[in-house]
Amino acid sequence: MLLIKNIGMLATAEGKAPLRGRDQHEGVRIIRDAAVLINGDTIQAVYENGEAPACDNVIDAKGSLVTAGLVDAHTHLIFGGWRQHEVPLKLRGAGYLEILQAGGGILNTLTATRKASEDELYGRAAKALDEMLDHGVTTVEAKSGYGLNVEDELKQLRVIRRLNTEGGFSVVPTFMAAHAVPPEFKGDPDGYIEFICTKILPKVADDELCEFVDVFCETGVFDVEQSRKMLTYAQAYGFKAKIHADEIDAIGGSVLAGEIGAVSAEHLIAVDDAGIASMARGGTTACLLPGTSLYLGKDFAPARKFIEAGVPVAVCTDFNPGSCPSDNLQLCMNLAYLRYRMTPEEVLSAVTLNAACAIGRGETVGSVEPGKQADLVIWDAPDLDYLVYRMGSNLASVVIRKGEIVK
Numbered sequence: 001m002l003l004i005k006n007i008g009m010l011a012t013a014e015g016k017a018p019l020r021g022r023d024q025h026e027g028v029r030i031i032r033d034a035a036v037l038i039n040g041d042t043i044q045a046v047y048e049n050g051e052a053p054a055c056d057n058v059i060d061a062k063g064s065l066v067t068a069g070l071v072d073a074h075t076h077l078i079f080g081g082w083r084q085h086e087v088p089l090k091l092r093g094a095g096y097l098e099i100l101q102a103g104g105g106i107l108n109t110l111t112a113t114r115k116a117s118e119d120e121l122y123g124r125a126a127k128a129l130d131e132m133l134d135h136g137v138t139t140v141e142a143k144s145g146y147g148l149n150v151e152d153e154l155k156q157l158r159v160i161r162r163l164n165t166e167g168g169f170s171v172v173p174t175f176m177a178a179h180a181v182p183p184e185f186k187g188d189p190d191g192y193i194e195f196i197c198t199k200i201l202p203k204v205a206d207d208e209l210c211e212f213v214d215v216f217c218e219t220g221v222f223d224v225e226q227s228r229k230m231l232t233y234a235q236a237y238g239f240k241a242k243i244h245a246d247e248i249d250a251i252g253g254s255v256l257a258g259e260i261g262a263v264s265a266e267h268l269i270a271v272d273d274a275g276i277a278s279m280a281r282g283g284t285t286a287c288l289l290p291g292t293s294l295y296l297g298k299d300f301a302p303a304r305k306f307i308e309a310g311v312p313v314a315v316c317t318d319f320n321p322g323s324c325p326s327d328n329l330q331l332c333m334n335l336a337y338l339r340y341r342m343t344p345e346e347v348l349s350a351v352t353l354n355a356a357c358a359i360g361r362g363e364t365v366g367s368v369e370p371g372k373q374a375d376l377v378i379w380d381a382p383d384l385d386y387l388v389y390r391m392g393s394n395l396a397s398v399v400i401r402k403g404e405i406v407k
Contacts, residue, residue, distance in 0.1 A: 001037060001038065001039055001044075001055050001056070001057060002037075002038040002055070002057045002058075002059065002374075002400075002403060003035060003036070003037050003038070003052060003053065003055035003057065003058045003059070004035060004036045004038070004058075004059045004061055004066065004376065004378070004400075005035045005052045005058055005059070005060060005061065006033075006035075006060050006061050006062055006063060007031075007033070007034040007035060007036070007061045007063075007064070007065075007066045007378075008032070008033070008061070008062075008063035008064055008065065008382055008383075009030060009031070009032060009034075009064075009065045009066070009382065009383050009384070010029075010030070010031040010032075010034035010036070010046070010048075010065075010066045010067075010368060011028060011029070011030055011031075011065060011066075011067050011345075011348055011383075011384050012028065012029055012031075012067060012068055012348075012352070012367045012368040012369070013027055013028050013029075013068070013348065013349045013352055013353035013354075013366065013367045014027060014028075014029055014353075014367055014369060015027070015353065015362075015367065016357075016362045016363050017357060017362060018285055018312035018314075018353065018354045018357040018358070018362065019312060019349045019353060019354060020307075020310045020311060020312040021307060021308070021310040024307055024312065024313065024345070024346045024349045024350070024354070025343050025345040025346050025349075026345075027349065028345035028348055028349055030384075031046065031048045032048065032049075033048065033049055033050045034046065034047060034048050034066070035047040035048075035051065035052035036066070036368060036376065037052075037053060037055065038374040038400070038403045039403075040374075040403055041373060041374055041402040041403040041404075042371065042372070042373060042374055042403070043368060043369060043370055043371065043372050043373070043374050044370060045370055046368060046369065046370065059378070059398065059405075061378050063382065064378050064379055064380065064381065064382065064397065065378075065379040065381045065382060065383055065384065065386070065387060066368070066376055066377065066378050066379070067348060067352065067368070067376070067377050067379065067387075068352045068353075068365065068366055068367050068368050068372075068375060068376060068377070069136060069137070069138030069139065069352075069365065069375030069376055069377055069399065069400070069401060070135075070136045070137045070138065070139075070329050070330075070351045070352060070355075070377065071137070071138070071139045071140075071351060071352055071355035071356045071359070071361065071365060071366055072132060072137050072139070072140045072141065072316050072317050072319070072327075072329050072351075072355065073141045073264070073287055073314050073316045073355040073356075073358040073359045074141055074143075074264075074266050074287045074289060074314075074316035074317070074318050074358075075140055075141060075142050075143065075316070075317060075318065075319040075320070075327070076142070076143050076145060076146070076318070076319065076320035076321075077125050077128060077129070077140065077142035077143070077160075077171070077319060078113075078121055078125050078142055078143075078144060078146070078156040078159050078160060079109050079112070079113050079121070079124070079146045079320065079321050080109065080112035080113040080114075080115060080116035080120065080121060080124070080146070081108070081109060081111075081112025081113070081116075081321065082321045082325065083104070083105075083108055083109065083321045083322045083325075086099055086104055086105070086108070086322065089104070090296070097219065097220045097248065105180075105322055106145075106146065106179055106180040106322070107180060107182070107183070108322075109146045109320075109321055109322065110146050110147070110148055110180070110182065112146075113146035113147055113152060113156070114147060114149075114152050118155055118158060118159055118162075121155070121156065121159045122159050122162055122163065122167075125142070125159060125160075125163060126163065126167050126169070128319065128327050129163065129167070129169045129171070131327050131328075132327050132329070133169075133399060133401070133406060133407065134394065134396065134399070134407055135327075135328055135329060135330050135394055135396050136329070136330065136377040136379075136396035136399055137327075137329050138170060138365070138375040138377075138399065138401045139170040139171075139172070139356065139359070139361060139365050139375065140169070140170065140171050140172070141171070141172045141174055141212075141316075141358075141359045142160050142163075142171050142172070142173060142174065143174040143175075143176040143179075143214055144156035144157050144160075144173075144174070144175050144176050144177065144179075144210075145176035145177060145178075145179030145180075145214070145216075146179070147177070148177055148179065148180065148182035149182065149184070149200075150199060150200050150203065153175070153177045153200055153204070154200075154203060154204070154207070154209065157173055157175060157204065157207075157209035157210055158209065160173040160209075161173070161209065170365075170375075170401070170402075172211060172212070172359040172360065172361065173209060173210040173211055173212070174210055174211070174212040174213065174214050174242060175201070175204050175209070175210040175212070175213045175214070175234075175239070176213070176214040176215070176216075177196045177200050177201075178192075178193065178196055178214070178215035178216060178222055178226075178227070178230045179214075179216050180216065180221060181221070181222075189221075189222055189223075189226055190226065193222065193226045193229055193230055196230060197229065197230065197233040201213070201233060201234065201237060202237075205237045205238075205239075210239060211239065211240060211359075211360060212239060212240050212241070212242050212263065212359070212360075213230070213231060213234030213239045213240075213241060213242065214241075214242040214243060214244060214266075215227045215230045215231060215242075215243055215244065216244040217243055217244060217245050217251065217252075217253030217256065218244065218245075218246075218247055218248055218249065218251065218253070219248055219249045219251055223251065224251060224252040224253065224255075224256050227243060227253060227256060228256055228260070231243065231256075231260055231262065232260070235260070240262075240263045240360065241257075241260055241261070241262040241263065242262060242263055242264050242265070242266065243256065243257045243262050243264075243265050243266065244265075244266050244267055245257055245265045245266065245267060245268060245271070245275070246265075246267065246268050246269065246270045246271040246272070246275055247267035247268070247269050247270065248269070248270060249270055250270045250271060250272040250275060252275075253265065253275070254268060254271050254272075254274075254275025254276070254278060254279055254284075255274055255275050255278040256278075257275075257278065257279055257282060257284045258275075258277075258278030258279045258280070258281050258282030258284050259278060259282065260282070261282050261283065261284070262282065262284050263284065263285065263358060263359075263360070264284060264285040264286070264287045264314070264358040265279060265284050265285075265286060265287070266287040266289065266316075266318075267287075267288075267289055267292070267301070267318075268286055268287075268288060268301045268302075268306075269293060269298055269299050269300070269301045270299075271301065271302065273305075276302075276305055276306060276309045276311060277309065279306075279309075279311050280309045280310050280311050284311070285311070285312040285313070285314055285354060285357060285358040286301070286303075286306045286311050286312065286313050286314065287314045287315075287316050287355075287358055288301045288303055288306075288313060288314065288315055288316070288336070288340065288350075289301075289315075289316055289317070289318035289324065289332075290315065290332050290335035290336055290339055290340060291317050291318060291324045291326050291328075291331060291332050291335065292318045292323050292324040293335075293339070294335060294339075295323060295324050295325070295326070296323055300335075300339045300340060301340070303336065303340035303341070303342055304340070304341055304342075307342070307346065312354045312357070312358075313342070313346070313349075313350050313354060314350050314351070314354040314355040314357075314358045315329075315332050315333065315336045315340075315342075315347065315350040315351050315355070316329070316332065316351075316355060317329050317332055329351060330394065330395065330396070331391070331392070332351075333347050333351055333387070333388050334388060334389075334390075334391040336350060336388075337388040337389070344384035344385050344387070344388045345384065347384075347388050348384060352366045352367060353366035353367050354366075373402060374400060374401075374402060374403040375400065375401050375402065376399075376400045377396050377397075377398070377399055377400070378396075378397050378398035378399075378400075379395050379396060379397060380395045380396075380397045381395050
């Protein structure tokens, strides 16, 4: 048994389903003078008003804020190489699609990832996961999508499996070969989608290498019908759908997300009212990526519109070597507060329970409740307001994952 006592404020979302609308704020429970009892890797009980059982193994929170471990529901964790040489191009005004069409962007990372060994990719990802854990992140989603062929897509997904088994991390795998059109299929996106559906996806399914399938539905990448085909094939194999949608142009990706019941749609900077309405009808979570908007100098997604429409909002890093080379989810929490105009309670829901539900983990993580996995953070903060107010400092003081103190 492990007891965390003298918790000044325990702040947690509640339940196993994403919070939406007013509940994204009001569904966060604030417990003063609390304690949490952990049995093995599971939360056994939550106490309030200074009550706490006797226990030999005790952590004194000393009046600090405690929350559930953070969940990062959108990363491109597995990649070779960095892309710092592209920054001068961006500073001179080159856009994302312009760099991609010139052979840079995702295609640059493709070359480095294909060259990298599985061990090299594993080492790089494990280092990033250690950084995330140090900042209070206990569960992470990771996408493939920098191999874009059979061998290297499977290689990326095997690395994710190793991180879970050998590394002991909590990483949820997403297959995203439909991230860009590789050189072998230049000018033939239809042919490449067919190749993914018939040549790569069956092997992914046979080896049980992913839980979700994602596609980049965007101008110059894959259109709505190509994305629909990709995700329909994936759903037929039993995988759940995700979609990169409306990052640059509102071409209908968010509408498609709602139509097919995608678990989440990601980015959504340019989303229109039709897309928001479709996502609300389809029960799709909006995974918003404020770090990418900051890094690229782009607009910020309309978080308040999603909340007002009853669409659950999650906030994630989008950690990748091109458009957001940061794995700091705390920074994204600051940005969600300041630029999305989300309340501290809405931000907490977005990086815990809603993010967990966006990657199929709402049953087990994302809140501090009996029966949930014992993933918690003791913060160097007295309350939620202070946590989202402070910017640029790592406020995670103690991190507990599966009942074990890991920081």
